[in-house]
Amino acid sequence: xxxxxxxxxxxxxxxxxxxxxxxxxxxxxxxxxxxxxxxxxxxxxxxxxxxxxxxxxxxxxxxxxxxxxxxxxxxxxxxxxxxxxxxxxxxxxxxxxxxxxxxxxxxxxxxxxxxxxxxxxxxxxxxxxxxxxxxxxxxxxxxxxxxxxxxxxxxxxxxxxxxxxxxxxxxxxxxxxxxxxxxxxxxxxxxxxxxxxxxxxxxxxxxxxxxxxxxxxxxxxxxxxxxxxxxxxxxxxxxxxxxxxxxxxxxxxxxxxxxx
Amino acid sequence: xxxxxxxxxxxxxxxxxxxxxxxxxxxxxxxxxxxxxxxxxxxxxxxxxxxxxxxxxxxxxxxxxxxxxxxxxxxxxxxxxxxxxxxxxxxxxxxxxxxxxxxxxxxxxxxxxxxxxxxxxxxxxxxxxxxxxxxxxxxxxxxxxxxxxxxxxxxxxxxxxxxxxxxx
Numbered sequence: 001x002x003x004x005x006x007x008x009x010x011x012x013x014x015x016x017x018x019x020x021x022x023x024x025x026x027x028x029x030x031x032x033x034x035x036x037x038x039x040x041x042x043x044x045x046x047x048x049x050x051x052x053x054x055x056x057x058x059x060x061x062x063x064x065x066x067x068x069x070x071x072x073x074x075x076x077x078x079x080x081x082x083x084x085x086x087x088x089x090x091x092x093x094x095x096x097x098x099x100x101x102x103x104x105x106x107x108x109x110x111x112x113x114x115x116x117x118x119x120x121x122x123x124x125x126x127x128x129x130x131x132x133x134x135x136x137x138x139x140x141x142x143x144x145x146x147x148x149x150x151x152x153x154x155x156x157x158x159x160x161x162x163x164x165x166x167x168x169x170x171x172x173x174x175x176x177x178x179x180x181x182x183x184x185x186x187x188x189x190x191x192x193x194x195x196x197x198x199x200x201x202x203x204x205x206x207x208x209x210x211x212x213x214x215x216x217x218x219x220x221x222x223x224x225x226x227x228x229x230x231x232x233x234x235x236x237x238x239x240x241x242x243x244x245x246x247x248x249x250x251x252x253x254x255x256x257x258x259x260x
Numbered sequence: 261x262x263x264x265x266x267x268x269x270x271x272x273x274x275x276x277x278x279x280x281x282x283x284x285x286x287x288x289x290x291x292x293x294x295x296x297x298x299x300x301x302x303x304x305x306x307x308x309x310x311x312x313x314x315x316x317x318x319x320x321x322x323x324x325x326x327x328x329x330x331x332x333x334x335x336x337x338x339x340x341x342x343x344x345x346x347x348x349x350x351x352x353x354x355x356x357x358x359x360x361x362x363x364x365x366x367x368x369x370x371x372x373x374x375x376x377x378x379x380x381x382x383x384x385x386x387x388x389x390x391x392x393x394x395x396x397x398x399x400x401x402x403x404x405x406x407x408x409x410x411x412x413x414x415x416x417x418x419x420x421x422x423x424x425x426x427x428x
Contacts, residue, residue: 060282063286
């Protein structure tokens with residue numbers, strides 16, 4: 001293949017968006033073509049520089065409050081005059097029965113849990129975890145014990161539970177420990193370790209499972225950008241839930257498992 | 261509230277202004293709330309970011325008194341100062357070396373802010389939000405092939421800008 005065609009594929013190759021056979025073609029060409037190799041290195045450098053050094057602008061805390069207040073206000077306003085609203089076929093008419101207090105929760109959970117009712121029965125636990133994950137985001141209650149120190153998080157969790165989860169800091173692998181919390185899943189209290197990855201959080205749910213045979217990492221499902229991975233090791237069952245992409249979540253699972 | 265940081269980050273990089281970014285995000289979440297029924301349940305983040313983006317462009321239309329502030333057609337490239345076509349390879353001077361000579365953080369933020377919006381948005385969605393081409397295509401409403409060529413041109417522009425920064 002000529003250089004002009006390869007040039008057009010370099011960004012797709014860099015972003016891992018090409019089909020396997022095209023990847024092979026590009027790699028074969030890069031091995032023998034100095035110009036295209038240099039071009040690829042440049043594109044790769046500039047992409048890395050942006051990732052590493054461009055400022056990420058997270059939402060200020062006051063913004064969320066303002067949005068919640070405004071949605072609640074609009075909904076309450078609609079609830080005061082349901083009849084009039086109804087006849088106007090206002091979009092808000094659909095929401096007036098909900099009442100302001102529920103409005104923001106509905107927005108938040110609908111985005112995450114729509115259509116969950118249709119998943120197969122064997123994914124019940126995964127659904128529970130997804131609910132736990134989204135509940136923690138909606139309520140802003142993601143971490144009970146905030147610490148990047150595994151020697152703080154582990155005793156805290158152990159003191160609240162009838163088992164002792166393995167707490168490992170994975171900062172060196174790009175997954176710094178942020179803290180932990182308790183949740184209630186599968187009819188029992190469970191440990192949740194919270195790890196960061198760039199601007200995202202990973203919830204790692206852990207509980208002991210009797211007679212669980214070791215099982216490698218399996219992808220359970222992903223819904224609306226939230227991925228769930230599952231594995232068991234040494235009598236413990238692990239579920240990782242996050243909105244990071246599945247490849248990164250697999251790297252996380254592998255690092256966590258091999259760090260033990 | 262889901263995806264709020266991603267929404268704000270995109271709005272900030274589009275508007276390049278804190279106050280306007282917050283207005284856009286607030287309006288976008290109200291719209292999302294109104295039009296929840298249009299959500300197909302497939303990808304909440306892409307759906308929401310598409311609303312943020314649309315809200316921004318609507319806002320831009322309504323506040324277009326200062327046209328010099330935000331241009332997003334190719335004419336803007338003239339003010340950017342570089343030819344779109346080819347990146348010359350300078351064999352003696354690697355991109356990494358160039359970046360090391362600059363204050364990379366400062367340079368990157370400035371170069372990204374200077375990119376025309378149609379290129380800036382794909383770079384932000386790809387590098388900062390780590391969306392796939394398919395997700396980016398959903399957010400900005402173009403075919404996947406267009407996402408790839410825009411990203412490619414955006415990177416060309418950034419490379420040219422980096423080179424020009426150092427020659428000036």
